[in-house]
């Protein structure tokens with residue numbers, strides 16, 4: 001039996017996927033409300049295919065509880081934020097979960113950390129807990145997760161995976177467990193390599209996004225069309241530039257690269273600058289809004305609306321999203337009044353929030369496309385007659401402003 005600890009965006013789909021592939025699973029989360037919701041058969045977030053997977057897992061007998069279980073295998077998928085000052089990974093949730101696992105784990109149990117951590121974290125922060133508790137019989141494993149919100153179910157099934165272990169025999173056992181559902185290739189390596197690969201993958205994305213964002217700034221400064229330039233450059237056989245955007249949010253690309261800056265401050269220079277570039281994009285968009293308002297002779301900020309609150313399209317996850325960053329930045333400048341709408345966010349989470357596209361559009365003259373949800377792509381004609389700042393180059397209307 002597997003006890004999955006932490007049933008958020010990663011732990012829940014993982015637990016459901018294993019259960020629906022014949023593995024006996026009990027999911028544990030310290031959040032009582034979340035467990036109560038799962039126990040009445042409701043997923044706690046929206047994700048394509050998740051409800052169906054939930055039903056399959058329920059039929060297969062998955063259970064949810066706040067209690068840690070006595071079993072031979074644990075999978076820990078709790079948050080790993082970064083310390084805003086030092087930029088280092090904050091492993092306190094992982095350490096707390098490990099301490100609780102040790103209270104119930106039988107001798108020789110396997111403890112898989114799925115949470116993303118910086119290289120050396122398991123050695124520096126987790127193994128000492130085992131030593132202190134005299135539990136060196138526990139087999140530590142690191143199996144970082146790569147799935148992307150919006151395509152989680154498909155990616156859980158098809159992505160390649162990495163498993164970091166001390167001991168090859170444990171590696172083979174854990175590989176078999178993931179192979180129960182994973183159709184991708186599963187590579188077994190050592191723990192520190194597995195830790196580093198996950199952080200490097202997200203850092204690669206962050207640096208490449210930052211490059212596109214920097215090009216957008218250069219092109220804006222000297223009145224060049226960044227999209228046309230990227231399109232032409234990408235016709236070169238060895239060039240593949242990403243698209244610029246209004247910033248980076250979520251819990252991976254906007255967080256994990258900081259771990260390397262925190263741990264290797266004198267070495268991770270490109271990464272540091274890239275993260276600063278991406279973090280500066282919401283402010284850059286805010287400046288564009290003011291520039292365009294000035295150009296159009298607009299003075300009333302309450303007639304400007306931000307379309308989209310989530311950190312990426314077609315999901316309901318708005319953690320650290322560019323829109324939230326932009327609103328925070330606006331507040332720091334002692335300004336308020338921007339209107340906001342997102343079809344995926346049904347609860348009121350910010351001021352001046354709307355819950356219907358038409359009502360939102362009728363309340364504003366200037367729309368800023370902050371997220372390219374399918375909804376706005378399918379209703380792009382409704383922007384006719386509005387001033388539009390399009391952060392994704394999806395609106396072909398004459399006179400559309402771009403970042």
Ligand SMILES: NC(=O)c1ccc[n+]([C@@H]2O[C@H](COP(=O)([O-])OP(=O)(O)OC[C@H]3O[C@@H](n4cnc5c(N)ncnc54)[C@H](O)[C@@H]3O)[C@@H](O)[C@H]2O)c1
Pocket residue numbers: 005006007008009010011028029030031034077078079080093096097100114115116117145146147148149251252
């Ligand atoms: N969200 C993503 O897209 C994504 C992708 C790949 C990897 N990751 C990594 O996966 C890990 C988990 O991220 P997430 O997005 O699922 O986080 P999350 O915040 O959605 O979920 C974490 C869950 O852990 C629970 N929890 C915290 N401490 C606990 C404890 N001691 N015992 C039991 N439950 C506890 C919380 O209540 C919460 O429900 C992080 O390290 C993250 O970096 C996330």
